[in-house]
Amino acid sequence: MIYKGFAEIYDELMKDVPYGQWTDFLHERMKRFGNGGSRILDLGCGTGEISIRLKQKGYAVTGMDISEEMLSVAYQKTAELGLSIQYLQHDMREKSDLNQSFDGVFICCDSLNYLQSKEDVQSTFKASFDQLAEGGLLIFDVHSLYKIHEIFNGATFAGNDEDVSFIWNSFLGDEPGSIEHDLSFFVKRDSFYERFDEFHMQRTYSIDCYKDMIAAAGLELLEISADFSEDQPDEESERIFFTARKNGLLG
Incomplete structure (x- = not known):
């Protein structure tokens, strides 16, 4: 299961991730294109960082993740802040049993890249379509092929804080557009360090491939941009953002 071994230290490791930028990006698209x-x-949703920020902006948020461990952290953080967010353990490839529709379905922080086939991505887009209200938005971001081949491939990342240290090696996978991450984490306990090992696989596709899958799900593509900007992706863009809408409602 993804993030099974280190949900408890995930937030410490990801403390420099620009969650505020993600939240602002999503909020702006909802205002510009939403219903x-x-x-x-x-x-x-992982440990709930973006869900919490969206709730604080006034949205009614439901967070969904396949990892029970990550959701446990999200529940705790949300309760400590005195917020009310519904969390659900569920596979994003399948429509949930929730008896409601949503004005926005968000897949952030390259979570979509953990799906290992086009069929899985297509199933996720179809499930998202089925859970969207009329005029609702699907917004997601993915790694670019450039990032897979030129940034991740052969790279080693390391960090050494007082309580947590890590070594992260990345190398190309067997499937086109795939990358494998071999991670080791060392967490300080009272008198020793506990080691966690994780192996993660991600896969991405060309922009045209994502466009085709969006269309096949019955969604209208509204915008493609890169790296939290308004700019169109270029050959060195690292993160690609897509905004699509259910059943038209052109503005």
């Missing part, structure tokens, strides 16, 4: 509603489904 005026505020019900959000945050797929692959």
Whole structure:
């Protein structure tokens, strides 16, 4: 299961991730392209960082993740802040049993890249379509092929804080557009360090491939941009953002 071994230290390791930028990006697209509603489904919500920020902006948020361990951390953080967010353990490839529709379905922080086939991505887009209200938005981001081949491939990342240290090696996988991450974490306990090992696989596709899958799900593509900007992706863009809408409602 993804993030099974180190959910407890995930937030410490990801403390420099620009969650505020993600939240601002999503909020701006909802204002620009949305149907005026505020019900959000945050797929692959992890420890709830973006769900919490969206809630603080006034959205009615449901967070969904396949990892029970990550959701446990999300529950705790949300309760400590005195917020009310519904969390659900569920596979994003399948429509949930929730008896409601959403004005936005978000898949942030390259969570979509953990799906290992086009069929899985297509199933996720179809499930998202089925859970969107009329005029609702699907917004997601993915690694670019450039990032897979030129940034991740053969790279080693390391960090050494007082309580947590890590070594992260990345190398190309067997499938086109795939990358494998071999991670080791060392967590300080009272008088020793506990080691966690994780092996993660991610896969991405060309922009044209994502466009085709969006269309096949019945969604209208509204915008493609890169790296939290308004700019179109270029050959060195690292993160690609897609905004799509259910059943038209052209502005």
